[in-house]
Amino acid sequence: MNISDVARDTGLPPKTIRYYEEIGLIRPMRGDNGYRVFRDSDVHKLAFLGRARTLGFSIEDCRTLLALYEDQDRASADVKQVAQDHLDKIEDKIAQLQSMQATLKHLVRECAGDNRPDCPILSDLAKG
Amino acid sequence: MNISDVARDTGLPPKTIRYYEEIGLIRPMRGDNGYRVFRDSDVHKLAFLGRARTLGFSIEDCRTLLALYEDQDRASADVKQVAQDHLDKIEDKIAQLQSMQATLKHLVRECAGDNRPDCPILSDLAKG
DNA sequence: TCTTGACCCTCCAGTGACTGGAATGCCTAT
DNA sequence: ATAGGCATTCCAGTCACTGGAGGGTCAAGA
Structure with a gap:
């Protein structure tokens, strides 16, 4: 998936998605052309982040929540x-x-x- | 009056007062030593601004309100x-x-x- | 007179969470 | 070949301060 597909699916603007990568919330892969390639897990994380942001959580809270989400032993x-x-x-x-x-x-x-x-x-x- | 006296009287930090001068909300005079010299009218304006900010008005709203306050024909x-x-x-x-x-x-x-x-x-x- | 400490000054950088825009490159269809 | 619609990076701006560095000034005491 390219960034605009992900933007459509998650409701997050492409700029925001790039920003979330920049601050290390997601790590999409890259294609040979340099384009970001989003896997389902990336899209899932972004949707998670979008909902957490809608509830007003700060980015740092989102980072924590995402880490907890991925920690099966939380x-x-x-x-x-x-x-x-x-x-x-x-x-x-x-x-x-x-x-x-x-x-x-x-x-x-x-x-x-x-x-x-x-x-x-x-x-x-x-x-x- | 020097800036720290004004800070004490208005409850605004010196940094904020300098910032308000920088963006043109107030224009205190200067002494020979380069220190800001605040007249009563400056202090009055700053108190006005402090209360407007407490009510949540944006800086631009504060600018407008201050202009209206000073316009006898508003x-x-x-x-x-x-x-x-x-x-x-x-x-x-x-x-x-x-x-x-x-x-x-x-x-x-x-x-x-x-x-x-x-x-x-x-x-x-x-x-x- | 000298020193000390509390003031004052300016300028620069950072905050949070993006957002806009410029300059440039890639992909697809005609 | 070209047009457009994608994609990329990087830089600057938002808002209202706030912190800090580096330096000048003032008043009181030894």
């Missing part, structure tokens, strides 16, 4: 730890965004949004 | 538009994170987290 506890840590980070992020959301909603509601210059949004930013 | 509608667009983006982000959270919570709950290798988290990543 402990599920190790996988769970990675996922739990990531979940915690996501929940922190959500809380942070919800705090911004609450403030912004309030300010937007208070702002007349007309031709006059008076604006509670700017007043708030100007004086905390 | 329309509050323009400010409101910037804030509303930003709020929309935040809400999109929250929704996206909540979707990840839901999936991850489910997977983490399902995973035994013990010494055995069987793991629904990896199974999910491996097969969508």
Whole structure:
């Protein structure tokens, strides 16, 4: 398989696939013409990576998860730890965004949004 | 005022303050020794920027908001538009994170987290 | 006066995870 | 032979800082 076939099948852009090779997540073979040749195992890994990225795991987490996936002797506890840590980070992020959301909603509601210059949004930013 | 005084008062690191000058958000004066000299108006602007950044506005949004703040003839509608667009983006982000959270919570709950290798988290990543 | 330590300065490189683009080469069909 | 659609590499840019090197300045104490 050539890179654009893999891109179609995995939903990852060719650029991203090349990047994943560059940082050592995959090691596709090369044909005589220098083209990458992807085996099923490469495609499988890329699909795995794509789904992990969709769940928001960092590239380093993905690397860890892939290693665990390939280690038949892994402990599920190790996988769970990675996922739990990531979940915690996501929940922190959500809380942070919800705090911004609450403030912004309030300010937007208070702002007349007309031709006059008076604006509670700017007043708030100007004086905390 | 020197940069570290301003850092203390605004909560922004000196590096960030220098960076804000570099990208033209502020224009502090210079003393004979080459040190930045911050006037009250600079400190005020930096505090404004710090609060806008806390609300998650991008640097470019901050630039726009600062310009609107300094324009006595602004329309509050323009400010409101910037804030509303930003709020929309935040809400999109929250929704996206909540979707990840839901999936991850489910997977983490399902995973035994013990010494055995069987793991629904990896199974999910491996097969969508 | 000299030294010490806490400031200040600039410039360069790195972060994360790609993405865009240039310059170039290969493959297939007409 | 040529056209187009693939493929390759390498470089630069994104965003908002952050760290560090290498060097100048200032104020206080011996």
